[in-house]
Amino acid sequence: MILVEETAVATAALPVVQFKEHLRLGTGFSDDAVQDAVLESFLRAAIAAVEARTGKMLLSRIFTWSLTDWRHAARQALPVAPVVQIQAVILKDRFDEATPVDAARYSLAQDAHRPVLEAVGSCLPVVPPHGGVDIQFEAGYGTVWADVPADLAQAVLLLAAHYYQYRAETGLGEGCMPFGVSALLQRYRPVRVGLRAS
Known part of the structure; x- marks a missing residue:
């Protein structure tokens, strides 16, 4: 069984502005967009991690x-x-x-x-x-970020911020998934039901 993603999430659909507000980055400067590529990469990584944990595709x-x-x-x-x-x-x-x-x-x-x-x-x-x-x-839930359920959207922002804050970490510990993110994802985790062989 092989699952292939034929189309990627469009850059325009990523919540870069919301992420900047979440990080409380300064605005109104001539170089406001200088970190956009880095922020996009953390958002994509966070989206991928949330989707892998839940089996739910956030953007169509x-x-x-x-x-x-x-x-x-x-x-x-x-x-x-x-x-x-x-x-x-x-x-x-x-x-x-x-x-x-x-x-x-x-x-x-x-x-x-x-x-x-x-x-x-x-x-x-x-x-x-x-x-x-x-x-x-x-x-996917929809083509724009507003279509994503609020708790999953918040989990992505929290996790992307965590990646951003600990971007220099190479070991475990501080780099693990925060409890708040895990709690937000809990109700979306797939339920596995089965019988143990006797």
């Missing part, structure tokens, strides 16, 4: 998830949330020849933690032997 972009087979014949849970739409399902044979699946054969079941690609009918199309399937989808 396109992904391709490549599988060798379905986990269940009639449904396939997707690796991240929230999924806005399934753009394509493409079967690939052993020679990498692609065959798009008719969109009438599947649907998206929305879920806050684990959206699902479901079969319309009894089962999803059979994956060719020694081949695979690519699921292309759009995921």
